[in-house]
Amino acid sequence: MLWLSPLSAQQLVDHVVARVEGYAITLTDVEAALGLGVIQVPPGADRIAAGTQQMVDRQLLLAEVQRFPPPEPDPPAVTREIARLKMFAGTGLPALMQSAGLTDERIRDIARDNLRILAYLDERFGATVQVSDEETAKYYRDHEAEFTRGGDLTPFDEAEPVARQRASAERRRATIDQWLRDLRARADISINPLVRRP
Numbered sequence: 624m625l626w627l628s629p630l631s632a633q634q635l636v637d638h639v640v641a642r643v644e645g646y647a648i649t650l651t652d653v654e655a656a657l658g659l660g661v662i663q664v665p666p667g668a669d670r671i672a673a674g675t676q677q678m679v680d681r682q683l684l685l686a687e688v689q690r691f692p693p694p695e696p697d698p699p700a701v702t703r704e705i706a707r708l709k710m711f712a713g714t715g716l717p718a719l720m721q722s723a724g725l726t727d728e729r730i731r732d733i734a735r736d737n738l739r740i741l742a743y744l745d746e747r748f749g750a751t752v753q754v755s756d757e758e759t760a761k762y763y764r765d766h767e768a769e770f771t772r773g774g775d776l777t778p779f780d781e782a783e784p785v786a787r788q789r790a791s792a793e794r795r796r797a798t799i800d801q802w803l804r805d806l807r808a809r810a811d812i813s814i815n816p817l818v819r820r821p
Contacts, residue, residue, distance in 0.1 A: 640675045642813045643682040650817070653678055655723035660711030661733060671817060679814070683806045684740050693742035696735060704734035744799060752795040754787060762790035 641648040653674040656662045662677040664670050696704075708730060712719050719725060754762075763770060763779055763786040770782045779786070 638815070638817060640671065640815055640817065641679050642811075642815075643679055644686065644811050646682055646686075648675065648678045648682060651723045655719065655725055655733075656681070658712050658715065658719040658723065659708040659730070659733065661708070661737065675814060679807070679812055680803050681740070683803060683810060684743070685736060687806070688736075688739050688743045691743065691746075693739055693746055696738035696742065700738055701731065701734050704737055705730055708734055708737075748795055748798060748802075751788075752791045752798070754790045754794055758794070759783060759787040759790050762786050762793065 638650040639647045640650050640653060650671070653662075653671055656678060657664065657670060657674050662674055662681065664673040664677075709716055720730075760779065763782055766786075766789070767776055769789070770777045770786070
């Protein structure tokens, strides 16, 4: 457990929901990441459980970034990323900052980490992945709904550039997901489920 700063003459206990190679991920870390849109939970999933798993992946990524650091992001890019995070939180930002103990400096660090992760993944896996004509055609066939407008299926010749781009993104995502699974398998990770009161 981590003790936070006193608030209204009371001390709040922050629950450690996971540890990754000894690094503690707390409930407020998860809540802050969800509130800023750093991680997003699929509809119907348990916010904290799914958010914790994503924060474990994020910590694994940050550890790799520390080992093989990409170039430092440009200050204007960090400023844009801060604006994006704050825009996601919207009018709930002040309450989120108070409840999660966020400061402007911490939000800047999160924005910088986001950009460093993206740069690292681009360096390691490339910004795009080459896919064959067969893979592009298969993506088109498997995702016809994406290429249907007003009940009419767009001909493959017209849809091919978009289908190729999306097939490439899907392949890249699958490659990164497999790499993350390999990182998880080698890492010392413990998950501490929250005990929810009735």
